[in-house]
Amino acid sequence: MRRIELRLGDLTAEHVDAIVNAANSSLLGGGGVDGAIHRAGGPAILEECRALRAGELRDGLPTGEAVATGAGLLPARWVVHTVGPVWPGPGPEADRRRALLVAAHRHSLAVAAGLGAASVALPAISAGTYGWPVDEVAETAIAVAAAAGADAAPPLVRFVLSSERVLGAYRAAAERLGVAVEEV
Template identity: 70%
Template sequence: MPRIELLRGDLTLERVDAIVNAANPSLLGGGGVDGAIHRAGGPEILAECRRLRATALPDGLPTGEAVATTGGRLSARWVVHTVGPVWPGEGPEAARRRALLENAYRNSLGLAARLGAASVALPAVSAGVYGWSADDAAEVAVATAAAAPDAPALVRFVLLSERMHATFADAAARLGADVVVID
């Protein structure tokens, strides 16, 4: 089982082997975490994303899947891009979309491990502009990381706001997960 940490900070400043990007399907940058990673990592990341779109992913990255590029100018060697689902609200679509969010985390952690990463830092996927409920996003993230069959030895959730940090800590406590909360 990986060591799971929660801390408040800037994902782009993490000194880990890989960071996870909450990307959009185009892989060509955007706002939020995606835009911050592209800006901090430089043009090398975008160049690799464009190559992926021109070859293996002409229709973009499907929701719940993950793909890796260089870390460019980041301290991280790799950026693992994943597309989380848009919050469907309550209703019949919710369970299917929740499974896609679980897949986004599981596939990101598995890919990071296959790349050889011993450490990975992740944001709260889908909990920003995609509108996912912070409580549910945190629960899915922590539960999926804690149960991941193949993950780097260190899984660090890096959360930008104090509110999201507290939400993840509360989710870990509710789940009884063995998580190190760093204030």
């Protein structure tokens, strides 16, 4: 059975098998969560990302996809990098991009599971710089984690959130969806 946890905190300090990086398609670092992971993890993560860019991901990581590297100096074993969609505003384009938000969560969990991770920690993908409404991100994240099959996500999925407001959105989404979560 899968356990879903919510925590207010610093993703880079999580002692889990894998953490998810809300990356940009270049995989070469950036702001927000991406920059924090690259800073805390040290140069080894960037070196692995550069190797990916020199090989199979020459054009960058497509939105909604995920790929793993080692975690460098982080307490995790792996970093799963995913590119969430930028919020386009309401309208028909939002539906297409919503599918990419689901894919980013689903692929991140599947990559972590494929590595053999027993635990994974995720941020609020696309809710920061990419401007996605946090309530929608929270509902998507909780729904994907709860629906993932046994081999499609690690047994422990922890959402590590940066503010009380975001934590509250995840708590409310779990309640709306009828998904049991534990706050740690």
